[in-house]
Amino acid sequence: MAVIQVHDKFFDVFIDKETLEHRIAYLAAEINADYSDRQPLLIAVLNGSFLFVAELMKSLKIPCEITFIRVSSYQGTGTSGVVKQVLGLNEDIRDRDVIIIEDIVDTGHTMAELLGQLTARKPRSVEIATMLHKPEATRIPVNLKYVGFAIENRFVLGYGLDYDGLGRNLPCIYQLVE
Ligand SMILES: O=P(O)(O)OC[C@H]1O[C@H](OP(=O)(O)OP(=O)(O)O)[C@H](O)[C@@H]1O
Numbered sequence: 001m002a003v004i005q006v007h008d009k010f011f012d013v014f015i016d017k018e019t020l021e022h023r024i025a026y027l028a029a030e031i032n033a034d035y036s037d038r039q040p041l042l043i044a045v046l047n048g049s050f051l052f053v054a055e056l057m058k059s060l061k062i063p064c065e066i067t068f069i070r071v072s073s074y075q076g077t078g079t080s081g082v083v084k085q086v087l088g089l090n091e092d093i094r095d096r097d098v099i100i101i102e103d104i105v106d107t108g109h110t111m112a113e114l115l116g117q118l119t120a121r122k123p124r125s126v127e128i129a130t131m132l133h134k135p136e137a138t139r140i141p142v143n144l145k146y147v148g149f150a151i152e153n154r155f156v157l158g159y160g161l162d163y164d165g166l167g168r169n170l171p172c173i174y175q176l177v178e
């Protein structure tokens with residue numbers, strides 16, 4: 001398997017593009033069925049979710065809206081443990097059916113913090129769709145309704161996910177070669 005270098009680290013392919021996009025289409029089909037009589041608002045968490053949400057949205061057939069929120073806590077390949085809300089939400093989400101879109105749930109800190117902030121605004125419902133989940137790394141359990149892949153506790157890269165700013169453009173998911 002081809003190994004690539006990003007900054008000082010090496011990565012190999014973990015989930016190829018076809019497998020990834022097939023699974024994302026499946027998640028979209030589930031959302032289409034679950035929200036057939038509703039008009040959800042997708043709140044995509046920047047930066048990492050931009051490719052996932054674009055791919056997901058292409059397969060959504062229901063009427064739906066999208067907005068973006070930006071939070072950031074990671075530096076390098078570890079977490080700072082501090083979740084900052086960098087770009088706030090302007091939309092009124094009261095009585096809306098909200099689906100939070102994430103690229104990855106790792107420790108769960110980001111999602112727990114976001115969920116708290118969004119729930120305080122009294123939406124009708126809030127669910128989470130994440131492309132990747134690391135169950136072994138999760139410290140704060142959150143209810144993840146739509147999960148692309150549950151993966152082991154290894155640093156991953158690509159399809160929106162970065163390593164110090166680089167790698168987001170990679171068309172599939174890579175994992176760190178230890
Ligand atoms: O479950 P956690 O341990 O909180 O980690 C998950 C968060 O980490 C990543 O964001 P990051 O802070 O790297 O920002 P980015 O999306 O801009 O890359 C990812 O997009 C999640 O938001």
Ligand SMILES: Nc1nc2[nH]cnc2c(=O)[nH]1
Pocket residue numbers: 074104106154155156157158161162163
């Ligand atoms: N790129 C990247 N960002 C993350 N944020 C939380 N976990 C990860 C990870 O494994 N890779």
